[in-house]
Amino acid sequence: xxxxxxxxxxxxxxxxxxxxxxxxxxxxxxxxxxxxxxxxxxxxxxxxxxxxxxxxxxxxxxxxxxxxxxxxxxxxxxxxxxxxxxxxxxxxxxxxxxxxxxxxxxxxxxxxxxxxxxxxxxxxxxxxxxxxxxxxxxxxxxxxxxxxxxxxxxxxxxxxxxxxxxxxxxxxxxxxxxxxxxxxxxxxxxxxxxxxxxxxxxxxxxxxxxxxxxxxxxxxxxxxxxxxxxxxxxxxxxxxxxxxxxxxxxxxxxxxxxxxxxxxxxxxxxxxxxxxxxxxxxxxxxxxxxxxxxxxxxxxxxxxxxxxxxxxxxxxxxxxxxxxxxxxxxxxxxxxxxxxxxxxxxxxxxxxxxxxxxxxxxxxxxxxxxxxxxxxxxxxxxxxxxxxxxxxxxxxxxxxxxxxxxxxxxxxx
Amino acid sequence: xxxxxxxxxxxxxxxxxxxxxxxxxxxxxxxxxxxxxxxxxxxxxxxxxxxxxxxxxxxxxxxxxxxxxxxxxxxxxxxxxxxxxxxxxxxxxxxxxxxxxxxxxxxxxxxxxxxxxxxxxxxxxxxxxxxxxxxxxxxxxxxxxxxxxxxxxxxxxxxxxxxxxxxxxxxxxxxxxxxxxxxxxxxxxxxxxxxxxxxxxxxxxxxxxxxxxxxxxxxxxxxxxxxxxxxxxxxxxxxxxxxxxxxxxxxxxxxxxxxxxxxxxxxxxxxxxxxxxxxxxxxxxxxxxxxxxxxxxxxxxxxxxxxxxxxxxxxxxxxxxxxxxxxxxxxxxxxxxxxxxxxxxxxxxxxxxxxxxxxxxxxxxxxxxxxxxxxxxxx
Numbered sequence: 019x020x021x022x023x024x025x026x027x028x029x030x031x032x033x034x035x036x037x038x039x040x041x042x043x044x045x046x047x048x049x050x051x052x053x054x055x056x057x058x059x060x061x062x063x064x065x066x067x068x069x070x071x072x073x074x075x076x077x078x079x080x081x082x083x084x085x086x087x088x089x090x091x092x093x094x095x096x097x098x099x100x101x102x103x104x105x106x107x108x109x110x111x112x113x114x115x116x117x118x119x120x121x122x123x124x125x126x127x128x129x130x131x132x133x134x135x136x137x138x139x140x141x142x143x144x145x146x147x148x149x150x151x152x153x154x155x156x157x158x159x160x161x162x163x164x165x166x167x168x169x170x171x172x173x174x175x176x177x178x179x180x181x182x183x184x185x186x187x188x189x190x191x192x193x194x195x196x197x198x199x200x201x202x203x204x205x206x207x208x209x210x211x212x213x214x215x216x217x218x219x220x221x222x223x224x225x226x227x228x229x230x231x232x233x234x235x236x237x238x239x240x241x242x243x244x245x246x247x248x249x250x251x252x253x254x255x256x257x258x259x260x261x262x263x264x265x266x267x268x269x270x271x272x273x274x275x276x277x278x279x280x281x282x283x284x285x286x287x288x289x290x291x292x293x294x295x296x297x298x299x300x301x302x303x304x305x306x307x308x309x310x311x312x313x314x315x316x317x318x319x320x321x322x323x324x325x326x327x328x329x330x331x332x333x334x335x336x337x338x339x340x341x342x343x344x345x346x347x348x349x350x351x352x353x354x355x356x357x358x359x360x361x362x363x364x365x366x367x368x369x370x371x372x373x374x375x376x377x378x379x380x381x382x383x384x385x386x387x388x389x390x391x392x393x394x395x396x397x398x399x400x401x402x403x404x405x406x407x408x409x410x411x412x413x414x415x416x417x418x419x420x421x422x423x424x425x426x427x428x429x430x431x
Numbered sequence: 432x433x434x435x436x437x438x439x440x441x442x443x444x445x446x447x448x449x450x451x452x453x454x455x456x457x458x459x460x461x462x463x464x465x466x467x468x469x470x471x472x473x474x475x476x477x478x479x480x481x482x483x484x485x486x487x488x489x490x491x492x493x494x495x496x497x498x499x500x501x502x503x504x505x506x507x508x509x510x511x512x513x514x515x516x517x518x519x520x521x522x523x524x525x526x527x528x529x530x531x532x533x534x535x536x537x538x539x540x541x542x543x544x545x546x547x548x549x550x551x552x553x554x555x556x557x558x559x560x561x562x563x564x565x566x567x568x569x570x571x572x573x574x575x576x577x578x579x580x581x582x583x584x585x586x587x588x589x590x591x592x593x594x595x596x597x598x599x600x601x602x603x604x605x606x607x608x609x610x611x612x613x614x615x616x617x618x619x620x621x622x623x624x625x626x627x628x629x630x631x632x633x634x635x636x637x638x639x640x641x642x643x644x645x646x647x648x649x650x651x652x653x654x655x656x657x658x659x660x661x662x663x664x665x666x667x668x669x670x671x672x673x674x675x676x677x678x679x680x681x682x683x684x685x686x687x688x689x690x691x692x693x694x695x696x697x698x699x700x701x702x703x704x705x706x707x708x709x710x711x712x713x714x715x716x717x718x719x720x721x722x723x724x725x726x727x728x729x730x731x732x733x734x735x736x737x738x739x740x741x742x743x744x745x746x747x748x749x750x751x752x753x754x755x756x757x758x759x760x761x762x763x764x765x766x767x768x769x770x771x772x773x774x775x776x777x778x779x780x781x782x783x784x785x786x787x788x789x790x791x792x793x794x795x796x797x798x799x800x801x802x803x804x805x806x807x808x809x810x
Binding site for chain 1: 463464465468469472524533536537538597600601603608609610611613614615616624702703704706708709745748749752753755756
């Protein structure tokens, strides 16, 4: 942190927010650490003045471009927590491991963090495949994972807190909004070929059909696919009212460029995506996607004081040109939620943290306000953004209420 | 010690004993259970590397698709374990209890027919070997009978690896898609996730590996092994001498596939899941690199190659999370440029002659000294 004055302002604000959270101030002698033997009965890496956590993301390989933002957000949050006094009076130290975009490596590294390093929590994973690879490890060695990505649901674990949205939160509100706004009759669903897009499209299809509307087609492409000409021809032929696109990673660049080259103008053709954040637009180019709608819980342009403080702290730490996408914000929530939970539980023990998690509120969240549900997912609002030429989104709609997370939606499976 | 024991040269026997001591004594005594489990994982790649020594080093058939067989072996094992982990009690929260979780997520409501036989452990163990071997023999017959070889064969194996990956990824309701088959728990009621189980599985893996090494030495020493080398050096001459070259090639290709499959099955048991990321082009090429680093002509060298490369991968990625891939790249380039015959080449060029020199000198001295000390040549 180079600018000290700026920091004081942020910290004051953060501390003010913390005061609103019950239990934090009640820890006996806040600022005075409790005895380590009391707060750590299971042999985690906690000493009288520090606690060790793990960061486990891909910083190499194809996923690095997406996961880097999460690493940065987690480091920022840890830095801020340390400056505001740490967790139960202990400074957080982190051990960073590289998952290398490779699922078995994720499993290997998570085992290392839990067994060798005895970390008190892990902030990490991005793709569903990496989460599925580490989940048995976390359950076996009783670790705590804070997982930031929006994902397909159908999962719930004592050992995971899901700080991103599960599929129904992201999808249903978005479709309801577009139906009200544009009154479409037909949809065309696209996606990359793995579990998240497939499950999400299944939920979308069920919901669209429930509303009495038509799904004209549903198509999947391998990850890293770059030739979208044939599906673009189909889109030109069938002329769906709404294109629903869940294409991920580098494929997006080819898809949106080829759409534009084929003469499909997104200011006239409605396209809604749940997979393109500001991070992806960096690669796609604002001019190729301007006019498209995205449905998620956070946009960098969100107008509230929490977000202003977050964006400026993030830029200060990582550079002025950086952009912040939905998952990056969700990753930022991880360390804060963990801190609040540990202080409510009065202990670093995994069992107590897991038990204390439901009901934890984070009022200083950049996205506004979040609360942990009993199923370890977050209550959060869903928003619709419209892509601008400069690569940012204008937030044009947000749900009035927090959306309840429902990882096992009935009637949608 | 005699110069030869059955089909093993003296130096091979010494090499195997040193390796066995390293794997069975040194590692278990010096490493904690996490590191030992990692070594166990590396050793599963050594199976593939040994197969490649015979297939590529000896017979000259470069396969860039060994991941196919590693994956098939691993998947056969994983299917059995997954069925056991998906008992109706364990999967009570699913819409259809009793089927693997990923099927339930994909609205598959009935166990597909090809999963049924994997309820049986016996069938699964046979399938681990047989499925890849049958697949390899089909590829082999289609290619070698038509005299497709060299670069074309390598490209085709690579294409098959890509096809298989796409197939697995695309059929996620039936074989788990890109997530693979995860959350494997028990083998006939024996929890494979505990430290004790991992310890035992490590030794099972070591013994299978040592067995495979001995078997490979045997194959190498038979007439068949010598014909393979002849095929590599001058295929037409072997053919004109009346041998059916393609049958030999099919055999060695299937042999390498079977070894890779055993490695895959042990991988699944030790790591606890299987995914298409071991089947595709990149892992297949990595497996060739293990073999190249170890020395593609040396069976024992391949084991050390697999250990060294994977150890470097773990160590570098733990210490330099953002730079380690560059270091790995440098390691490969360095080895290939400076030591084209890998670790084994390094050993036979520099270390072995010294040892011989020392041993030889002692022996000579012992032999010569009593007769005429003055006559000993001043070396």
